[in-house]
Amino acid sequence: MEAVVTSNPANSSQRERITVRSPASGQVIGEVPVFGAEEVKAAVERARKAQVSWGALTQAERSRRVLSFAHALIAREEELCDLISREAGKPAFEAYLHEVSASAICGQYFAKHAEKLLAPRAVELTLAKHRRATLYYSPRGVVGLITPWNFPLFMPLRDLFMAVVAGNAVVLKPSEVTPLIALKAKQVWDDAGLPPELFQVVTGYGPTGAALIDAGIDFCVFTGGVATGRRVAAMCGERLIPCVMELGGKAPLIACSDADVELAAHAAVSGGFANSGQICIAVERVYAHKSIAEQLERRIIERTRSLRVGDPQQQTVDVGAIIFPKQIDVAEAHIADALAKGAVLATGGHRIESKGNFFQPTVLTNCNPSMTVMTEEIFGPIVPVMRVDSDEEALSLANRSHLGLNAYVFTKDRSYGEAFAARVEAGSVLVNDVLTNGGMPETPFGGIKQSGFGRVLGEDALREMCNVRHVNVDRVGLGSNNPLWFPYTDAGLSRLRKAFGLMLGGGGLLSRLSKSIRS
Ligand code: NAD
Numbered sequence: 001m002e003a004v005v006t007s008n009p010a011n012s013s014q015r016e017r018i019t020v021r022s023p024a025s026g027q028v029i030g031e032v033p034v035f036g037a038e039e040v041k042a043a044v045e046r047a048r049k050a051q052v053s054w055g056a057l058t059q060a061e062r063s064r065r066v067l068s069f070a071h072a073l074i075a076r077e078e079e080l081c082d083l084i085s086r087e088a089g090k091p092a093f094e095a096y097l098h099e100v101s102a103s104a105i106c107g108q109y110f111a112k113h114a115e116k117l118l119a120p121r122a123v124e125l126t127l128a129k130h131r132r133a134t135l136y137y138s139p140r141g142v143v144g145l146i147t148p149w150n151f152p153l154f155m156p157l158r159d160l161f162m163a164v165v166a167g168n169a170v171v172l173k174p175s176e177v178t179p180l181i182a183l184k185a186k187q188v189w190d191d192a193g194l195p196p197e198l199f200q201v202v203t204g205y206g207p208t209g210a211a212l213i214d215a216g217i218d219f220c221v222f223t224g225g226v227a228t229g230r231r232v233a234a235m236c237g238e239r240l241i242p243c244v245m246e247l248g249g250k251a252p253l254i255a256c257s258d259a260d261v262e263l264a265a266h267a268a269v270s271g272g273f274a275n276s277g278q279i280c281i282a283v284e285r286v287y288a289h290k291s292i293a294e295q296l297e298r299r300i301i302e303r304t305r306s307l308r309v310g311d312p313q314q315q316t317v318d319v320g321a322i323i324f325p326k327q328i329d330v331a332e333a334h335i336a337d338a339l340a341k342g343a344v345l346a347t348g349g350h351r352i353e354s355k356g357n358f359f360q361p362t363v364l365t366n367c368n369p370s371m372t373v374m375t376e377e378i379f380g381p382i383v384p385v386m387r388v389d390s391d392e393e394a395l396s397l398a399n400r401s402h403l404g405l406n407a408y409v410f411t412k413d414r415s416y417g418e419a420f421a422a423r424v425e426a427g428s429v430l431v432n433d434v435l436t437n438g439g440m441p442e443t444p445f446g447g448i449k450q451s452g453f454g455r456v457l458g459e460d461a462l463r464e465m466c467n468v469r470h471v472n473v474d475r476v477g478l479g480s481n482n483p484l485w486f487p488y489t490d491a492g493l494s495r496l497r498k499a500f501g502l503m504l505g506g507g508g509l510l511s512r513l514s515k516s517i518r519s
Contacts, residue, residue, distance in 0.1 A: 018176050018203065023089035023321040024311040024356040030087075032179045035202040037211040040171070043200045044215040047142045047169035050197035055139045055167040059118060063111040065194055066165045070107030072192035073100055073157075073185075080153065080184060087180050088152055089321025089356065091312045094275055102439035103157035109441035110462060114165045117459045118466065127503070130476045137466035139167030140242075141218035146209045146232065148224045149323055150278045150379075152178035153185060154439070159221045159456060160185075160199060166465040168219070169198045173212050177323060179203040210235060217241060219465065226377075226403075226450050244454030244464065246446060248377045249280040249405030252398035253434070255296055256391045256420070257289040259410035263432060264292075265299035267408065271434030272383035273307060273319050273361045278327070280451075281406035281428075281438055285367075285374050286385040287394035293387040297365050300383065301346045304361045311356060319381060322357040331359055331380035334373040338384065343367050348381070369397060377403065391420065399425040405447040408434050427451065 016034040021027065035043070054062065073080065081095040090099075123133040143163040147155040156172050163170045174182035179201075186201045202208055206228070213220060213235045222232045223246040236243040253271065255264040271283035288296045309319040322328050328351050335349055348362030359381055367374050367384040374384055388394045398407060407426040411417040417431035427447045428437045437443055444458035455461045483492055 018179060018205075020087065020178075020180055022086045022313075022356070023323050024086070024313060024358075026355040030180045032183065032203040034204040035208045035211070037207075037214065040173075040202050040208060040211040041215040043171050043202050044142055044144075044212070044217060046197045047171050047200055048216075050195050051139065051141060051167070051169035054164070054169065054195060054198050057167075059115045062165060062167060063114050066107060066114075066161060067111035069189055069192050069194055070104045070111060070161070072188050073104045073107070076188055077101075080181070080188070083181050083184055084153055085312045085320075087178050088149065088323065089312065090275060091317050091320050094320070095312075098275065098439065099151060099153040102154045103161075105439065106154075106158050106441045106457070107161040110161045110165045113459075114462065117462050118166060123470075130474065130478065132473045132475050134471050134473075136469040136471060137166070137463055138469060140465060140467055141168060142216070143168045143170050143465065144212045144215075144217035144220045145170060145172045146212065146220070146222045146224065147172065147174050147182075149175035149177035150275060150280070152181040155223050156182055157185060159223075162456070162462050163219075163221075163465050164198065166462060168465055171200050171202060171212060171215075171217065173202050173204065173209045176203070176205045213239065213241065219243065221454075221456065222246065223456075229452060242464075244446070244456060244461075245452035246280070246454075246456060247405075247450060247452040248379075248403055249282070249447065249451055250284045250375070250377055250401050250403040251281050251406040251408060251426075251434075252394075252401075252424075253283045253286045253408040254391065254394040254398055254410065254420075254424075255286065255288045255292060256394070256409065256411040256416075257291045258412045258416075259289070259292055259296070260412055260432070261292050261295050261299060264410040265296055265303055267410065267432075267434045268296075268300050268383055268385075269303040269307070269361075271408065273304070273381050274435060276319055276322050276359070277381040277383075278323060278379050279435065279438070281435055282379075283383060283408065283434055284378055285398075286383060287388050287397055288385055289391060289394065290387050290389055293385075297346065297363075297385055300385065301363050304347050304363050304383070307361050309352065309358055309361065311354075319361055322359050322380060325357055327380055328357055328359050331362070331378065331382055334371075334376070334378055334380075334382060335362065335364065338364050338367060338371040338373045341368065341371050343371060343373070343384065369400070375401065395420070395423055399423075401425075402450045403447065404449040405451040406430070406435075406437065425449070427455075 020030040077100045080100050084095040118137045121135045145159045220243040226247045229245045229247040307318045310317045312320045343364045344366045346363040346365045348360035352358035362382045364384040367386040404426045407424045407429045409431050421429035444455035446455040
């Protein structure tokens with residue numbers, strides 16, 4: 001299959017190209033060009049021009065057109081799922097659930113709610129009652145998206161929907177490992193009649209991503225690894241480009257003393273092995289309370305052994321391919337390190353001989369914090385389990401991490417779970433569930449610590465796609481006798497002290513007011 005190239009770069013005969021292979025079959029499935037810096041710049045310029053008329057549309061009209069793109073995705077879901085499955089090696093179920101439907105849900109949500117969420121907002125002023133403050137949201141301009149391979153449709157479209165509904169144009173640099181699906185999304189966009197130059201795709205490796213940051217974009221959303229994130233954030237910093245960094249994760253699953261063992265085991269297996277563990281919010285470490293640990297481990301192992309692994313194009317499977325051989329090397333290195341330090345290989349642990357890249361879903365027990373598998377991102381199908389003496393010990397270990405994206409708490413006592421969750425250092429904490437917030441458009445998604453900063457999804461993320469303009473208008477005419485302006489006089493200062501003393505002093509108006517509010 002030949003990829004559709006949406007731009008028409010010059011000297012295309014001599015240019016470097018990327019050959020795309022299916023990770024499940026090893027077959028070549030397409031080829032795309034590597035965009036150079038000049039071409040990226042030209043794409044950003046075209047996007048900037050297209051943004052002018054798009055940004056001038058009413059919100060209702062923009063939302064209507066964005067919604068038509070969401071509908072077009074669902075109308076072409078089979079074609080999209082098939083390509084995702086071939087290019088990323090995902091089971092059909094995940095291609096539909098995590099990619100196509102998640103994208104459409106996201107588009108539909110932002111199309112439906114943008115008018116309300118981006119409407120001008122009044123701000124109540126505490127002292128300057130004679131003035132009226134209103135916040136207005138206007139598009140930033142051109143938003144640059146740099147995305148990874150593990151959700152090759154959803155990650156770009158999640159951010160695209162928020163950006164365009166808010167009135168921006170988008171230039172996307174997809175992962176060099178999965179560029180075909182990004183180009184297919186662009187084709188669906190064009191076919192749905194949306195402005196072609198408003199959303200552009202520039203394919204290539206890291207330098208193409210760097211060129212995008214250098215091409216005059218107004219905002220950048222980067223999703224990828226921590227090491228690349230540092231470089232991208234530094235580039236944005238040098239150019240003072242505001243950015244969101246969605247980086248790695250090391251999600252702990254804490255099974256408290258009163259956890260529903262069956263539920264926690266099922267969650268550990270689904271959360272650990274979905275997308276072959278290649279999810280930034282995958283269950284990457286389990287802390288099991290000693291009172292339930294034995295039973296929990298047994299059920300995790302049994303469930304893991306029942307998983308069907310293989311080429312999703314050939315059969316119905318639970319666990320598909322690993323994206324490239326290097327990820328298998330990483331998994332093997334983690335396992336070797338853990339076994340050398342006393343872990344027990346309960347099931348799995350080996351690569352599966354095949355034309356594609358497959359690895360057995362693996363469970364390690366008797367793990368401890370000296371093992372890399374408990375501290376560094378795995379991004380592969382390994383669930384390591386460590387027994388703990390108390391929920392408090394689990395909490396302390398969970399928080400002893402340089403990453404903080406998602407975390408999971410399992411307990412039958414929901415109130416305890418909610419209070420416990422408030423003490424976990426992570427961007428999102430789910431009680432008795434795994435993964436679902438990744439596709440929940442209403443709630444903010446993102447990390448703390450080295451998992452990044454800023455948020456995608458949720459109303460704050462939508463507003464982040466905008467410049468905020470604070471407009472402040474006088475409600476009553478003070479005329480030219482404003483007592484805060486020149487000339488400064490001793491009498492004026494004394495009046496100021498008296499007035500502010502009344503309002504701000506210990507027994508003053510403001511403190512009396514706040515006391516009466518508290519009581
Ligand atoms: P990566 O960091 O290698 O690449 C991400 C993107 O950055 C790719 O498009 C790549 O070409 C580009 N890139 C590389 N060097 C660049 C540079 N110098 N300037 C600009 N762009 C550059 O990540 P990956 O291997 O594709 O994805 C896996 C990582 O992504 C994991 O660490 C995972 O945790 C993370 N991830 C995070 C989230 C999240 O929402 N927090 C979601 C998915 C994946």
